[in-house]
Amino acid sequence: MHLSLSSSEPAEAEKGGERTLALMDEPKVTGTKPRTSWPRKALLILGFLFALAAIALVAMAVSQNKPLQKNIKYGIVLDAGSSHTNLYVYEWPAEKENDTGVVHQVEVCKVEGLGISGYSQDTEKAGLSLQHCMKRAQEVVPEQQHRETPVYLGATAGMRLLSLQNRSIADRVLSAVEKTLRSSPFNFQGARIISGQEEGAYGWITINYLLGSFKQPGWLNFLPHLRSSRGTSGALDLGGASTQITFVPDQEPIESQENSLHFRLYGKNYNVYTHSFLCYGKDQALRLKLASDLQSTQNGSLLDPCFHPGYLRIMNISDLYTNPCIANGEQQLPFTQLHLQGNGDYQRCRMTIQKIFNNSHCPYSSCSFNGIFLPPLQGEFGAFSAFYFVMNFLNLTTEKSPVALDKATSTVERFCSRPWHEVKAEFPKIKEKYLSEYCFSGTYILSLLENGYGFTMEKWQSIQFLGKIGSSDAGWTLGYMLNLTNMIPAEKPPTRPLSHASYVGLMVFCSLVLVAVLLLSWLTFHKPKCLQKGLI
Ligand SMILES: Nc1ccn([C@@H]2O[C@H](COP(=O)(O)OP(=O)(O)OP(=O)(O)O)[C@@H](O)[C@H]2O)c(=O)n1
Ligand SMILES: [Ca+2]
Known part of the structure; x- marks a missing residue:
């Protein structure tokens, strides 16, 4: 096949000097297996190096972006509603606490029985009713973090009504729940009746935080x-x-x-x-x-x-x-x-x-x-x-x-x-x-x-x-905790336009495009001899 190709080429060789020269440079056909030419070797080596570099780049990007061992923080909020009480445990990565959308719910515990305002006849029971869920929270939050984990209780309309009806009974109910929360290993931050305005505002903050409405793309x-x-x-x-x-x-x-x-x-x-x-x-x-x-x-x-x-x-x-x-x-x-x-x-x-x-x-x-x-x-x-x-x-x-x-x-x-x-x-x-x-x-x-x-x-x-x-329930509790722990900053924390992963990905992509453009330009304007034969 090699021989027949050579024999048909002299006719073409007469058409142009350049092509003739190219043919003249070809190694003599000897009938033995031809040796790989130098430029082809160089191309092979270049290709190999290119593949190696690309693999190294991707491997580096992947290992650099591997999630680090997370430093998790926890917070607990009890929603003492009129019909029942729920305890929520939230967690978030410590280093990202000012970002939006990073806090999420990991546990909800429904307190058995009445809402705390329903214990007006036996106020001590309001405190006792919370014990089971507080134990559950101790299982969910790792023991070494109990002392630094804040716990808040917010009471809503049932307690607002009880307080309007009989202030001192409402205070006794709050003291009873406070006693239970103080006796837990967590960092007790207060038990209080929240206003209707707060309840509305924190509900709005919660859903918009979770929906990502406060997030501005980089x-x-x-x-x-x-x-x-x-x-x-x-x-x-x-x-x-x-x-x-x-x-x-x-x-x-x-x-x-x-x-x-x-x-x-x-x-x-x-x-x-x-x-x-x-x-x-x-x-x-x-x-x-x-x-x-x-x-x-x-x-x-x-x-x-x-x-x-x-x-x-x-x-x-x-x-x-x-x-x-x-x-x-x-x-x-x-x-x-x-x-x-x-x-x-x-x-x-x-x-x-x-x-x-x-x-x-x-x-x-x-x-x-x-x-x-x-x-x-x-x-x-x-x-x-x-x-x-x-x-x-x-x-x-x-x-x-x-x-x-x-x-x-x-x-x-x-x-x-x-x-x-x-x-x-x-x-x-x-x-x-x-x-x-x-x-x-x-x-x-x-x-x-x-x-x-x-x-x-x-x-x-x-x-x-x-x-x-x-994973988080829609309600006022998350917004309440975000506010009390100062996790929603008034000003946007300084951020880079791109995440680290997007940055690395984009850099790799742009480098590849640049290399491809350079290679193509080189091939177009310098036509290496090894390719010229195949092109014509
Ligand atoms: N699967 C469920 C759960 C609750 N409810 C009812 O929904 C109402 C409100 O529940 P909830 O939002 O938990 O109210 P509370 O927080 O207890 O009340 P408030 O916010 O007014 O203090 C209650 O009447 C309860 O009986 C229901 O119909 N079906
Ligand atoms: Ca409620």
Whole structure:
């Protein structure tokens, strides 16, 4: 084959001098195996060195970016809600504590029994009830870190109500829980009742921290004027005794001072609207509704459209009137017990619920209800706690697109109309207290969001019902801890435009492109002799 190629070439050789010269340089064909030419050898060596260098570069990048042994810190927050207490353990890498999105939940322990405000008759028990979860926290946090791990307890609306009703009993409950927390090996930082404003604000901080809304991508350092372009999500929290709405409105300034908060986080200013409605959590709202319904009964029996047909409940009237949400009226009632009988009528249920929202006056440009200022709704909203528990039970929470308002309405309507014995048989594992109230709760959520706040058809689509974000529960506790441990800086910590890994990757890529360009240019302009033959 080599021979036949040589024999056909003299004709071509006459066409141009250069080609002729090239042929003349070829080693003489001798019939033995040809030896590899020098340039080809050089190319082979170069190729080998190139491959070696590329492997070394990649290996270096990989080993340099291997995660270092982590120095983990822990923090504990107890959410002492009106219906129950949860203990959360958070962890984060010590060297990154000022970054956003690095703290996450590693444990949640549900305290058995009542919320701490439920122990007003036996305050010591409020402290004892926490012991099991404190033991659990000791197992989760490594022993050598117990002493430096802060523990906080924040009590919400149940304790706010107890404190309004009887300050000294509320203080005794707090002392009892403090005693338990002080006797643990952790670094006790305080047990207190947080205000509704704080509860709303910390819920907003938590979800935006977890969603990464405070994060500005590193490349924005090059374009500082674009930094304010990313929005935050509003926060909707529904508890047993209070409910909070918090978001950044378009309208500025916020008309009512008591609903206005200002934050500077990671170098950006936020003017936040928040309101906490005490007595409008789902348990207290049910009491408000029952108290309102009772006004129109003569004998204490009530046909309640917010419970399933066939459902019966007997309640002591005195239990209904044991807190400041229902101011007076007990004395005038000629009966001591309420006999409630469900008839599962969604439309009527909505009408009875509507009565607990007072829309008769509004001293501002716009209001939610009870004369409370509410600016026009703005942006996306994350709805959590009981908003999530209830909507999740009703299969109305989807990861992708939100369920439309009319579909949510028809689902609740259908659920309410189902006979109680059928519902009970279908969900034998769900606590009867929760299950029997999902019809009321679903209807209440729709009334509150649609009529109370104005999430009608289109706005409804901006609500995402959230249980967890990543591994962390949506709620106020993470925001509370981030604030108390100063983990959210007012100014953006200085950062490099690229992460180390992206930097190394980009450097390798650019080097390879440069080498390729140089090689190609060299080949194009200098045409090494070994290649010239093959090219023509
Ligand atoms: N799987 C669940 C869990 C809870 N609930 C109900 O949801 C309500 C609120 O629960 P939660 O958000 O835990 O309220 P708390 O924090 O206890 O109350 P608050 O924030 O008002 O102090 C309670 O009525 C509870 O009965 C429910 O229906 N289904
Ligand atoms: Ca709560």
